[in-house]
Amino acid sequence: MLSMTRVTIRQVAVWVLTLLGRVCSMKRCSLFKIVTILFSMGLTWVTLLLINASGVALGIRSKMNSDLMAARAARDVGDLAANEQPLVDDYLVQDNPLGFYFNEKLHGNIPIGAPFQAAPKLDHQIPLKKVLVFVGDLGSPQVIVLGQFFAHQRIEYRTTLVTGDVPTLVLSDLNVPRYVLLVFDDYASYLRLDARRRSLLDDYCKKYKVGILALTQSKRSSETEVSVEFKLKLQHGLKLKKFKLNTEVDFWRVAKRDMVWLEDLPSSDWTIFSVKHSTYRPVAFSTVDPTWRGSGTNVSKQEFGCVVALHDRGLLDGVERVILGLDLSFWLNAIIAMDAMTYLTNGRLGLPLDRLLQIDIDDMFVGHTGIRTHARDAEEMVASQNRIRHYIPNFSYFLGFSGGWFLAGTPLEQSGDRRLVELAEHFQWFNHMYRHEQPHTQNGSIFKLSLDNNTIFAEKHKIRVVKDYMVTPHHSGVYPALEMVYDEWIKRGVVCSSTEEYPSITPQWGRRGFIHRGIMVVPRQTCRLYTKTVNFEDYPGGKEQLDYSIRGGFLFNLFLSTPVMIFMTHMSNYANDRLAMYAFEKVIEFVLTWTNLRLLSPPPAEIARRYFSMYPQEINPVWTNPCDSEKHREIWPEEKSCRRLPKLIIVGPQKTGTTALLRFLEAHPSLKSSKQDPVYFEEIQFFIGKNYLNGLEWYQEHFPEPNDPRTILFEKSANYFDNELAPKRIYALLPRAKIVIIVSEPARRAYSWYHHMRSHDDPVVMNYTFFEVVSAPETAPRFLRDARNRCLKPGMYAVHLARWLQFFPQQQILLIDGDQLSKDPITVLNNLQIFAGVQPFIDYSGKLEYQEEKGFYCLTETGCLSSNKGRKYPPMDVESSRYLDKFFKDHNTNLRTLLSDINYPYPLWLAQT
């Protein structure tokens, strides 16, 4: 058993030591705490055995993307920080990549392609991206289309200006390529690259077997472009009809290779290619529209005589390229692009062919008299389902019912309700709320009663309800997550749900899933049919637009690019003109006619499990602020407000005077710190580790309700500073928070940490001298290297500060000189008040006085900090001091560079080193 688990006794011993050490280093180490830790480790150990033995962790460790691991390894200095997370947390704390989809930030409304905030220059802070997209203009609609295309498929990408510097392509230390594909939004811009940049890119492509996918844009002054070097002619600005694929091309996967599209093609901006070399082979053909009087009509009109997509096999220069004669707005091009991407990356993007489909019909029986289903509609739903089963054998509509509205409509609609219930066994049913109540307007017992009533209704009408899937009206309580909903769902055996609200409803392509307290929440899609969209004329643009959506437009593209689709529709969409039945039947037929995609309809829990095994990086939620979104505020309980959230966070690092700063700020009448936590004392440590998984309500409960508009809530958790996830998570929840960082001379900080650990009898530092800890080589035992890392890593200030600057604008970050905080706290506190806009301003000279005996400033009213802050210990030995001077030299230089770059004054100790 033990060998199966891959966890050795030695690892466990190290782990025990590490955990004890870590907790002691966090806060006071009490006997009670040690007992608690040993007990919880016992539990964790059992969990670990289970996880390892059964593969419950969705095979996540084994699936963990090797690129990501390599990137992580590369961005840490040697082994430093390699052991940041306890083993069992491995899969829980993986970086959530939402930021990548939202253009480096977590904000859904920043358009893709918009330049992200001036990023610091430190290479190892930039996460691995998979596709590098060269664009002419970051704000062009073309870039949006490309961005959506990648975002839907969870392909990490980075956009960069084709005219700018070529970004770093290879992770320096490990020789790991960052990108598996280069994309150009306009092939002409690639042809026009200067020799230096072109050879840089071509060399990269050749060395790492990376291909190029290029689109074309025809809105240019010259209609014909000739590349002598590539023996290639491009003719732009054409209108085409008909489209067919080259059956001889061997990379067709999504596309049906023998497809022939006989209709007109949209756009008059097509490009066609003429080639004079065997290195090329056509990918798709078309015919120039003879009626076209536009710019390029002097080309052959011959049936399928024009090449509209080209594969350059790289015989000339070793670089493989696929070039499309337009952008991705034409759905056939999008299919070709998908197949080309798989081909050009040797499948490294891992795009699946399966599409998992569930169609929910929310609000069965709910209100809306006049637009509800009649008996004939109910029968037609069964017929529609049967027609879909022809393509997807297990398919059923999923009906979310609110029994409290049964028979609420007109007599005809009442007969519809009765017929639905008679036909109940044909469908799948899931619990909504009895009277369609929104949980955020209820208390726990009413919420429970509503679910009970719905269950009683179902039993009475012999409706079999799936137990493991539930959705609430308006997604209330699912996201933003209300613990009351999760509490009740867990009790009832719900294991999955779906929402369109995470992290926000728009953009649709940005919706993601998360797991909260074991409940898997999968993103939902809308097919643009809502409660009031009941007749064709209600659809924006009418039936013509709906048909366009099905035949290659919005709806088709969703199927093309979204491997897991849970659609939201409503009862009224199946009555009246029965738009939903029409739309789904047609789109399914269209998809299966033109693609090799496989449509499947497994049960909801299976869909959810497959979703998270496909996207394990989404397992952990990234909590956002309900009050930052109008939609979320509507489904967030009034009394919870968002006032109980901090506006100021002291993020550390440890041993720089964070406690002194906390205590001094608490002496201000307008500044209220978080409440004491029984485990973490004055630190909540929410944004790192497991506390984060307790959810937003848990965090809010740690703050007092502010009673004065001038009150500023704040918290300090000194371990945030050097944690990789903290800046992103804090930014997601508190994008306007003021961040306070204290930097003191890093060797002094390290020495203070060592003595702090000794005072807590940490078993590692008790057995090793300071020098032995800081200079532990890579060959040293793991526990010693861990101690070394925890001692030194927070002092690599530039690395961490750069990460904070990736998220927070500089004006929101205050850097305090730790030495100044010790020697002249009054000035520091006065400055901090101005920085945080504290009202009223209080001159701290009346609140603090220097205590000779302590050797530090203390509060006049309550006295000095406890004896474990400002300890007396012998001066650092010369050997360690020399060693650390050398060790931190480059880090301090990096800090100087970073601070100069952002025009920030150096702390005195830095200026003097």
Ligand SMILES: Nc1ncnc2c1ncn2[C@@H]1O[C@H](COP(=O)(O)OS(=O)(=O)O)[C@@H](OP(=O)(O)O)[C@H]1O
């Ligand atoms: N006014 C005042 N009183 C006491 N101590 C002061 C004060 N100002 C700064 N310091 C320095 O704070 C160091 C402890 O840092 P932290 O509070 O950040 O430590 S911890 O991370 O919370 O454990 C502590 O480190 P040691 O001297 O090693 O104990 C002090 O140097």
